[in-house]
Amino acid sequence: MTYLLAAVGAITIAVLMWKAFGPRAAEATTTRTSIAPDDDPDFLRKLGEKHRKPPAEDPPA
Incomplete structure (x- = not known):
């Protein structure tokens, strides 16, 4: 039972550390959304x- 609690605690700490210091994939994928030409000012x-x-007038030939 002690090993099970230790494993759950270690996994919990690992997940929390990953969330806190892991790669910022969500921030990197936020790009400007394209809009249709008729909506573009x-x-x-x-x-x-x-x-x-x-x-424009035609140049003399």
Whole structure:
């Protein structure tokens, strides 16, 4: 019985140490989520500027 309690205690301590000092995989995987072009304010602004530009005149040939 003593060995069983010692094993459970050792496993508990190992898990707690792993959680406290283990690799930070969850933080490394948090990346910026991509958004659709129609939801992207920069895309919409550039599209509006492109649409408002006067057409370039053809150079004389």
